[in-house]
Amino acid sequence: MIYFDNAATSYPKPEALYQEIGSRMKRYGANPGRSGHEFGLRTNRAIYETREALNQTFSGDNPLHFVFTANATESINLVILGLLKDGDHVIATETEHNSVLRPLELAKSRGISVSLVSVDEQGRVNPGKIEAEICAQTKLVVCTHASNVTGAIQPIEEIAAITEAHGVFFLVDAAQSAGILPINLSKAKIDFLAITGHKSLYGPQGIGALYVREPMSLPVIKTGGTGSRSSDLNQPDVMPDRFESGTLNTPGVLGLQMGLDFVRLQGREKLFAQEYALTQVLMKELNRIPGIKIYGPPIGEPRVPVVSFNLGDLDSAEVSYILDDEFGIITRGGLHCAPLIHRRLGTSQQGAVRVSLGAFSTKQEIEAFLEAIRAIQKMM
Ligand SMILES: Cc1ncc(COP(=O)(O)O)c(C=O)c1O
Known part of the structure; x- marks a missing residue:
């Protein structure tokens, strides 16, 4: 997992x-x-x-x-x-x-x-x-x-x-x-x-x-x-x-x-630096995949290790389900208990797939995730 x-x-x-x-x-x-x-x-x-x-x-x-x-x-x-x-x-x-x-x-x-x-x-x-x-x-x-x-x-x-x-x-x-x-x-x-x-x-x-x-x-x-x-x-x-x-x-x-x-x-700073670096890799590689839209601050800007995105018009809950069911990758789809920001982002219907990293996340896991997203994108 x-x-x-x-x-x-x-x-x-x-x-x-x-x-x-x-x-x-x-x-x-x-x-x-x-x-x-x-x-x-x-x-x-x-x-x-x-x-x-x-x-x-x-x-x-x-x-x-x-x-x-x-x-x-x-x-x-x-x-x-x-x-x-x-x-x-x-x-x-x-x-x-x-x-x-x-x-x-x-x-x-x-x-x-x-x-x-x-x-x-x-x-x-x-x-x-x-x-x-x-x-x-x-x-x-x-x-x-x-x-x-x-x-x-x-x-x-x-x-x-x-x-x-x-x-x-x-x-x-x-x-x-x-x-x-x-x-x-x-x-x-x-x-x-x-x-x-x-x-x-x-x-x-x-x-x-x-x-x-x-x-x-x-x-x-x-x-x-x-x-x-x-x-x-x-x-x-x-x-x-x-x-x-x-x-x-x-x-x-x-x-x-x-x-x-x-x-x-x-060390809080070390944990932040490590998770931020992985977040940046994730965002850069996600951006290369056709049809991906990432929300929030752009690459290089400050953010916590939370990345929400959508893949074309696909329902975010469906993408999150496929990630879990077929690839063993746990993310969260749908709305995230913050309805007004979804309204601002225009995602009240589609929701967003949220990837959130932690102290134990690794580059290998990010790579496996990106592979899975590429595979889902090809199925579209
Ligand atoms: C921004 C924000 N505020 C408050 C909460 C509520 O946290 P808890 O469920 O631990 O009370 C959450 C939980 O996801 C959150 O993301």
């Missing part, structure tokens, strides 16, 4: 994760933060070390400002539905994933107005367009860092400078960028960073995080047991308890720590 669906979830994970997760679950098997016994304290320490690793990875100001969630989607919901109230205005872009667009749609039904800024043909956002939409009611700007359809990278530092100047909160959806692109919370005033553990951070599924710069600025929408201040019926304000109710996904946190270790030891 050749696995080119890393934008959906990275596979394989680092070998250490498969080898060690069971023994770590035995060693750190208590409910963290619920009891004073040594077993619980030890588990809690392991959880804290993962917060520290996140804080280090993203140059944060405090490990306790990283809250564990199930995924980027939950992190985004906590911000959009917690922060915005009737009468508020929020700005996002048409390249957002449904994990942003759907909470925004729900927000609309609660009296919040939403502006969606258009992107250029390559899927890139012009920060000036975001600034132009800011008005007195604007409370939040949301922007995906890297598109899961076009691979385009958005200038989040520039956008952060704009939101900071206007006193507006900034939420970055880092689902496709955490672990592969630089994100520096001490350089850019990102108020909320939504992270998922199972893509370029190489952790298991079901674990994510939300960075919250000013915890008291975000009202809570989820309350419950935290193991702290148990006599108080109100949610504690202390971090991370303010946003972490109910028992944590401890195996997920332990796995995420191994994923973070893997990225640190390999």
Whole structure:
């Protein structure tokens, strides 16, 4: 099997994760933060070390400002539905994933107005367009860092400078960028960073995080047991308890720590350089095949290792199916949970075949994929 669906979830994970997760679950098997016994304290320490690793990875100001969630989607919901109230205005872009667009749609039904800024043909956002939409009611700007359809990278530092100047909160959806692109919370005033553990951070599924710069600025929408201040019926304000109710996904946190270790030891920059180089080979060779249309930034321009394309008028789901069924190559066809960018690209009907590379992708796999596409093209 050749696995080119890393934008959906990275596979394989680092070998250490498969080898060690069971023994770590035995060693750190208590409910963290619920009891004073040594077993619980030890588990809690392991959880804290993962917060520290996140804080280090993203140059944060405090490990306790990283809250564990199930995924980027939950992190985004906590911000959009917690922060915005009737009468508020929020700005996002048409390249957002449904994990942003759907909470925004729900927000609309609660009296919040939403502006969606258009992107250029390559899927890139012009920060000036975001600034132009800011008005007195604007409370939040949301922007995906890297598109899961076009691979385009958005200038989040520039956008952060704009939101900071206007006193507006900034939420970055880092689902496709955490672990592969630089994100520096001490350089850019990102108020909320939504992270998922199972893509370029190489952790298991079901674990994510939300960075919250000013915890008291975000009202809570989820309350419950935290193991702290148990006599108080109100949610504690202390971090991370303010946003972490109910028992944590401890195996997920332990796995995420191994994923973070893997990225640190390999080197994020090295991983990016390796995957970018393969992406460029892929794009150059695909371009030589008659009938191929590639979406997103052109060859030589920055992008994450995601390449969406179509082969003539062929249905993208059909091409993806043939790749899987006849060649054992896993890609994703159809729409990619981001309907507005498909509208912009003119692919709402056809969808697009998406190839997404990861740390373990190889040149040989790219060559086998190109052979398969050439064979499919001849069948057309
Ligand atoms: C850009 C983007 N945002 C958000 C998400 C949601 O991630 P998760 O399903 O891990 O919550 C995805 C997942 O593919 C994504 O590509």
